[in-house]
Amino acid sequence: MKDEKENGFFSWLGSKIKKNKEKIEKKNDCVSSHTSANKDKKYIDANKKINIKQNIFTEKQDITDVKIEQISDNYDNLDKIQNKKINFFIRLKKSLKKTKKFLGEGLANIFLSKKVDDILFKELEEKMLLADIGINTTNQIISNLIQDTNRQDLKNSEKVYALLKKNMYGILKKVEKPLQISNNMPFIILVVGVNGTGKTTTVAKLAQKYKLEGKSVFLAAADTFRAAGIEQLQTLGKLNNIPVISQRSGSDPAALVFDAVQSAKSKKIDVLIIDTAGRLHNKLHLIEELKKIVRVIKKIDPLAPHEKILIVDACNGQNTIQQTEIFHRALDLTGIIITKLDGTAKGGVIFALSDQFKIPIRYIGIGEKIQDLGTFNSQEFIKALFN
Incomplete structure (x- = not known):
C-alpha cells in the first residue's frame, strides 16, 4: 500500500516537473521569438533608414546630375553661339x-x-x-x-x-x-x-x-x-x-x-x-x-x-x-x-x-x-x- 502511494507521488511529481519544464521552454521560446522579432524589426527599421538615406542621396545625385547636365548644355550653347560669332567675324573680315x-x-x-x-x-x-x-x-x-x-x-x-x-x-x-x-x-x-x-x-x-x-x-x-x-x-x-x-x-x-x-x-x-x-x-x-x-x-x-x-x-x-x-x-x-x-x-x-x-x-x-x-x-x- 505504501509502495503504491510512493509510486503515485513520484508519478505526480514527474508530471509536474515535466509541465513546468514545458512552460519554461515555451516561455523561453516566446522570449527568444520576441527578441528575434525585435532584432528583425530593428534590422528592418535600420535598413529602411539606410534605404531612405540612399534614396535621398540618389535623388539629390539625380538632381545634381540634371543641374550639371543643364549647366553643361548651357555652356555648350554658349560655346556654339560664341563660335558662331567668331566664325562669322572671320568670314566678314575676309569678305x-x-x-x-x-x-x-x-x-x-x-x-x-x-x-x-x-x-x-x-x-x-x-x-x-x-x-x-x-x-x-x-x-x-x-x-x-x-x-x-x-x-x-x-x-x-x-x-x-x-x-x-x-x-x-x-x-x-x-x-x-x-x-x-x-x-x-x-x-x-x-x-x-x-x-x-x-x-x-x-x-x-x-x-x-x-x-x-x-x-x-x-x-x-x-x-x-x-x-x-x-x-x-x-x-x-x-x-x-x-x-x-x-x-x-x-x-x-x-x-x-x-x-x-x-x-x-x-x-x-x-x-x-x-x-x-x-x-x-x-x-x-x-x-x-x-x-x-x-x-x-x-x-x-x-x-x-x-x-x-x-x-x-x-x-x-x-x-x-x-x-x-x-x-x-x-x-x-x-x-x-x-x-x-x-x-x-x-x-x-x-x-x-x-x-x-x-x-x-x-x-x-x-x-x-x-x-x-x-x-x-x-x-x-x-x-x-x-x-
Missing part, C-alpha cells in the same frame, strides 16, 4: 577684303607720318568719296572731325585717325538694331527690293534661320511677275522643308498675300515671309502695287506687316541711296539687309545709308550660304574694316 583695301587701308595710309592740316583733310575727303560713302555723309564726317580735332588741339595724326574711326563707328551704331520676332502670330515680314539684289535667296536664308531657332515658318511667293521667281522660292522651300504658298505666274500678288496671311493665321504659324517681285524703283505703278499689298495685309491685321525690309546690293554703291529713298517714302521701311558685301569695293555705302536714313540694318550678307547671313554688329564691322 570685306576689297572694301578694306580701298577704304580701311586707304584711309590709314593718309594718316601715316603726315601733319594734321588742310591737305590731310582734303585727301581724306577725296578717298571717302571714292569709297562710295557719298558726298553728304563725307562732308559731315570731315566737318565733325575738324571740329573735334581743333577742340582737342590734336597734332598727332594717329590720334586723329583713331577719332575718325570712332566717328564712323558712331554712325553705324545708331542703326544697329537686331530684328526681334514678337509674339504676334503670324509675325509678317514683307521683303522688297529691285531685281538682282539677292532678294529671293535672302528670303530663303531668313526662313531657314528662323526655323533653326525653333519657329514655324511659312513663305509666300508673291513674285507673280516672273515664273522663275515662283519656282526659285518653291525649290528653296522644298530643300529646307518649309511650306510655300504660290499661284500661277501673272496672278494678283495682293490676292495671294491675302490667302497666305489667312492660312498662316489659321495654322498658328510663327513667321510669314512674303517675297515680292523685283520692283524697278523708278516704276511708280509697281510701287503702287506694293502699297496695295500692304493695305490688304492690314485688313486682316492692322499692325501688320510687322517688318518691311528692303534688300540692297552693296555692289550698286550710291544707286542704293536712290532705291532706299523711294521705297522708304512709299512703305516707311523698318529694316534694311545689305547683301553681296563680299563681292565689292563699294561697302562704304553702308555709312551713307546709315547716316541719311537712320533705318535699322538688320542683317548683312557676305556669301551664298545660310551662315553667310549675319546679324549686323557695328563694332565688328568697324574692326573688320580697319584692323
Whole structure:
C-alpha cells in the first residue's frame, strides 16, 4: 500500500516537473521569438533608414546630375553661339577684303607720318568719296572731325585717325538694331527690293534661320511677275522643308498675300515671309502695287506687316541711296539687309545709308550660304574694316 502511494507521488511529481519544464521552454521560446522579432524589426527599421538615406542621396545625385547636365548644355550653347560669332567675324573680315583695301587701308595710309592740316583733310575727303560713302555723309564726317580735332588741339595724326574711326563707328551704331520676332502670330515680314539684289535667296536664308531657332515658318511667293521667281522660292522651300504658298505666274500678288496671311493665321504659324517681285524703283505703278499689298495685309491685321525690309546690293554703291529713298517714302521701311558685301569695293555705302536714313540694318550678307547671313554688329564691322 505504501509502495503504491510512493509510486503515485513520484508519478505526480514527474508530471509536474515535466509541465513546468514545458512552460519554461515555451516561455523561453516566446522570449527568444520576441527578441528575434525585435532584432528583425530593428534590422528592418535600420535598413529602411539606410534605404531612405540612399534614396535621398540618389535623388539629390539625380538632381545634381540634371543641374550639371543643364549647366553643361548651357555652356555648350554658349560655346556654339560664341563660335558662331567668331566664325562669322572671320568670314566678314575676309569678305570685306576689297572694301578694306580701298577704304580701311586707304584711309590709314593718309594718316601715316603726315601733319594734321588742310591737305590731310582734303585727301581724306577725296578717298571717302571714292569709297562710295557719298558726298553728304563725307562732308559731315570731315566737318565733325575738324571740329573735334581743333577742340582737342590734336597734332598727332594717329590720334586723329583713331577719332575718325570712332566717328564712323558712331554712325553705324545708331542703326544697329537686331530684328526681334514678337509674339504676334503670324509675325509678317514683307521683303522688297529691285531685281538682282539677292532678294529671293535672302528670303530663303531668313526662313531657314528662323526655323533653326525653333519657329514655324511659312513663305509666300508673291513674285507673280516672273515664273522663275515662283519656282526659285518653291525649290528653296522644298530643300529646307518649309511650306510655300504660290499661284500661277501673272496672278494678283495682293490676292495671294491675302490667302497666305489667312492660312498662316489659321495654322498658328510663327513667321510669314512674303517675297515680292523685283520692283524697278523708278516704276511708280509697281510701287503702287506694293502699297496695295500692304493695305490688304492690314485688313486682316492692322499692325501688320510687322517688318518691311528692303534688300540692297552693296555692289550698286550710291544707286542704293536712290532705291532706299523711294521705297522708304512709299512703305516707311523698318529694316534694311545689305547683301553681296563680299563681292565689292563699294561697302562704304553702308555709312551713307546709315547716316541719311537712320533705318535699322538688320542683317548683312557676305556669301551664298545660310551662315553667310549675319546679324549686323557695328563694332565688328568697324574692326573688320580697319584692323
